[in-house]
Amino acid sequence: MSNIIELDHVTKKFKNKLALNDISLTIAENKIYGFRGPNGSGKSVTFKTILGFVRPTTGTVKVEGKIIRKDVIFAPDTAFAISEYGLLEDKTGLENLELLKVLNEDQSSDSKKIMQRVGLNPNNPLKLKEYSLGMRQRLLIAAALLGDNKIIILDEPTNALDEEGQDFVAKLILELKQEGKTVLVSSHDKEFLDQVADHIFVFSEGRIVKEIEKQSGLA
């Protein structure tokens, strides 16, 4: 199984704060990787570095063989649910997805089906600004499912979701793996990651302090 993402001695400093401290990791195709740790431990910054939103202070990030911020500015073939990048507050969920779809010249995705897949009603007339936190979370995941990206990065996807919502996210992640995707998911919920991930990186103060390899996720 080939490595689709490689981080080599990556550090990231924000002013005087060391957010990532010598992170090296490899991500193989078609597996689920969990990133666990308390808030501020470096999980989100790692994701943003992989995506190309953040430039590493030192070290290199490779995604599909391309060096981020050298060969390309943003990671290729990667979708994400990190924050409301690119989503418009005064549009409905469906309008937001349709707009992203058209901008992406994506003919294959069916926005309505994707909304239903994440448990949202595509006919809901509410605008994004009227969405609850849980609905926003689901819409972010829906946006990440647009297109046919090989890598999907989900940052704290269970935040603001009730127990039923968390089970749904776990099921969805396992389905994505079955579809051949590589999923990177962060959470501070140990149980949730134990349930879905094949491999877990435990973060603390910008470092990976532990790696846990599992036989397989609960498929």
Next chain:
Amino acid sequence: MHSLLLNRNFHLFLENIKYRFIVAYSASAAILLINRFNGLTAKDVFAGAYQIPPSFSFPLEWYFFALAIFLMIGDNPRSLLKAYLPVHRVMLKEYLATIYGLNFFLVGITVTTWYLLCPGSLLFYFESLLCLLALSALFASLQLFIDPVLVLMIFATLFALVITFNDFPFLSVLMALRWTSHQLDNLCGSLLTLVISFGMTHFLYYVDFA
């Protein structure tokens, strides 16, 4: 350019600038109308100042007009890039082109309004337009890297320096009193500013988006 992207960003642009635009645009229109009612022409309103030491004059009206467009644009370029860029959905260059295009549109309608409300030399207005278009591109490019408030302060300082020094290059063309002696400066200055502004986008590889 992707028309849907332009349309989307146009709505975000309007939403972002609407209050600043209403205030600055109305204020500039009101000043021009009052001056016109008092029998003054563009040559008087946009006269600026020619310093003859030891006296020093500060043309507040000119200063306001010089800064008005940048007050309207505000932090819009940075906000469009850092908060609303649909990463992976559109080409970054195409997206940046919409940001510059929207700035140019705002400069165009504002300067045209000034001309209609207070007619004067068409060549003077045209050269002012050219200069302001180039400056709006620089204003947008700078705030991709620096805090927009700081960029506005840089521009405010720059225009204060233009007032202070009679031979200030390029930007002196915005003053009707100095305009004729700075025409060549303007063309070269505008082109150079545009090249620098667009060239700066290459350095986006070195900035954080989040």
